[in-house]
Amino acid sequence: MIAIDIKNLNKSYENGLKALKNINLSVRSGEIFALLGPNGAGKSTLINIICGISKKTSGKVTIFGKDNILDYKFTRSKIGLVPQEIATDSFEKVINTLKFSRGLFNKVPSDEYLSFILKSLNLVTKKNNQIRTLSGGMKRRVMIAKALSHEPKILFLDEPTAGVDVNLRKTLWNFLNKLKKNGVTIFLTTHYIEEAENIADRIGIINNGEILITENKKKLIEKLGEKKIIITINSSHNKLSYITKKYQLKKNKNKLSYIYNSKKNIDLSASLLSDLVKSSVKIDDIEIEKSNLEEIFLNMVEK
Ligand SMILES: Nc1ncnc2c1ncn2[C@@H]1O[C@H](COP(=O)(O)OP(=O)(O)O)[C@@H](O)[C@H]1O
Ligand SMILES: [Mg+2]
The missing domain is CATH 3.30.70 (Alpha-Beta Plaits)
Structure with missing residues (x-):
């Protein structure tokens, strides 16, 4: 099954900058896809358009076969997004943020599921802390927990390990593999080659708004190496x-x-x-x- 399908997608910003040039890309359900590219390549623009928080100029994006704008309610409910910039000054307690976020998607409350997420992200002891009191690494994990609170089928992570220490990076990679085993499709962007090499099933390389290649990781190394x-x-x-x-x-x-x-x-x-x-x-x-x-x-x- 195709989880994300992108056809002839273009994005020009108001100042005329062409941030995405005719992107065609499909991501299968259950895979970990890494979009690799240098700063300014267009990674965040692409993720934000797929998730419906930034407007495309032309083209089509479907999530499990449904248009991401015409069927926004459906597609948004299937998606969890961890944005590149993390919100950090919230007075809200960790657990309340998760409950609230889950509620926004009309999901019945589930202490069991939220506990599983908190445990997997090593946040159990912090669940009653205000978010603003947490360290940067913890805040990032809270953002991931929040993105997962409504049990999305696809998790988007925009540079999840930028500025994150090695330990947390490895914890996160393990956790993403666990999610994958639970059937979650993962789409992440990164400028760390090591990250793509470690966890991706498939890799797309983007530069100057163009996808240069998408290929199974092993094949990519075999083919071009x-x-x-x-x-x-x-x-x-x-x-x-x-x-x-x-x-x-x-x-x-x-x-x-x-x-x-x-x-x-x-x-x-x-x-x-x-x-x-x-x-x-x-x-x-x-x-x-x-x-x-x-x-x-x-x-x-x-x-
Ligand atoms: N709101 C905006 N207005 C104009 N240009 C933008 C805007 N956001 C991003 N850009 C430009 O679009 C290009 C792609 O940016 P971005 O998608 O953030 O790249 P990446 O996430 O790969 O670092 C860059 O040249 C960036 O400067
Ligand atoms: Mg970015």
């Missing part, structure tokens, strides 16, 4: 210069490196190894280095 074979040799050999030339190896002291794309040149890398063995060059070590998402990302956005 280069790999490097590094061969440490123990002896020189007269055949070596021939091999170096044939395979365009880079030589650095006793290390030879060969860069290949996991799909394209795999046969050549096998024949390189076989040539080396035949030449009786002594090999001390063979290592394979995979490129990570960071290199892929930088390659894409710097073009």
Whole structure:
């Protein structure tokens, strides 16, 4: 089932800035989708339009098949949003905020569900505290609890771990996985590559209002990632210069490196190894280095 479907979406701000350019994107129910992009790429604009709190210029957004504007009441009830900027000065107690927020969506009260959320986010001991008295990390967790208070089917998180310490980041990642197991679809934006690499099933890369690629995380790394074979040799050999030339190896002291794309040149890398063995060059070590998402990302956005 498709949870979020975006077709030919455009957004121009009043000053003429084109923040989103013909976005087409679908997110399946039950997946964790990470939208990765540098500051100013259009991530918040996109999330805010999907959630119906910012106006699109043209295009169509549907949530579980229903138009996010024509069927706002339905679509909003399916959505929880944790905005990038967190509200921090509330005198309200944590638990009351959650109850109130749940009530806004006409959900019957459920102490059991709210307890589950508070427990999962490590907020049980803070439930009777005023929000303004909490630390930044706790406030952020309260915002997440609030977004979940009406049991949404899709949770949007706009840069959930910006400025958050490593511990909380990991706690949050675990919690998002738990939500996913409970059938919640997760759409998050991030400029931390590490975050996308750690928790996303699928990744979209956005830059200057354009989606450059959307792909299954593993496939993305496989498809675009280069790999490097590094061969440490123990002896020189007269055949070596021939091999170096044939395979365009880079030589650095006793290390030879060969860069290949996991799909394209795999046969050549096998024949390189076989040539080396035949030449009786002594090999001390063979290592394979995979490129990570960071290199892929930088390659894409710097073009
Ligand atoms: N209200 C606004 N008016 C005009 N330009 C805006 C407004 N909000 C955002 N922008 C611009 O739109 C672009 C995308 O912003 P944003 O969606 O916030 O990016 P991101 O969340 O990826 O950092 C940026 O160039 C930003 O300056
Ligand atoms: Mg943003």
